[in-house]
Amino acid sequence: MPERKARLPLDEIDEELKRSELRLKALRALQKRLVESDEYRARCEQYEETIRELGQKYETAMKELESLKRRLAEVEREREEYAALAERLTRDIKEYNKLIDQLTAR
Structure with missing residues (x-):
């Protein structure tokens, strides 16, 4: 005679249902964490x-x-060269003016 499967009592069924609900809740929480993790990963990228x-812009700015x-x-x-030339030119003009004055005084 074939064996008949024993039926679980209602209490055991309730317990199994609660465990299944807890597993489902845990799986949903895990799924939510995975989605958040993917979002964080995308943000990090x-x-x-x-x-x-910004690093490239910084390097370019530093080169500039x-x-x-x-x-x-x-x-x-x-600027320093031009200042020196201007000073020399001023001295030369003064000397030139002195020479002109000397020549015209004679």
């Missing part, structure tokens, strides 16, 4: 990309700054 872009510093040094040297 966006932040990393932004950081890379160095170039401007070099140009400023060149301009400063030129």
Whole structure:
């Protein structure tokens, strides 16, 4: 004679149902965490990309700054050269005027 499956008493069925509900609740919480994790991962990737872009902009700005510093040094040297030339020219003009005065005084 074939064996008949024993039926679970209602209490055991209730307990199994509660355990299943708890498992389902845990699975939903896990699923929610996975979705949040994916969202955080996507945000992190966006932040990393932004950081890379800002790093490149920073490098470009630093190169431009160095170039401007070099140009400023060149301009400063030129200014000093022009100041020295102006001073020499002023002295030469004074000497020239003295010579003219001496020649006209004779």
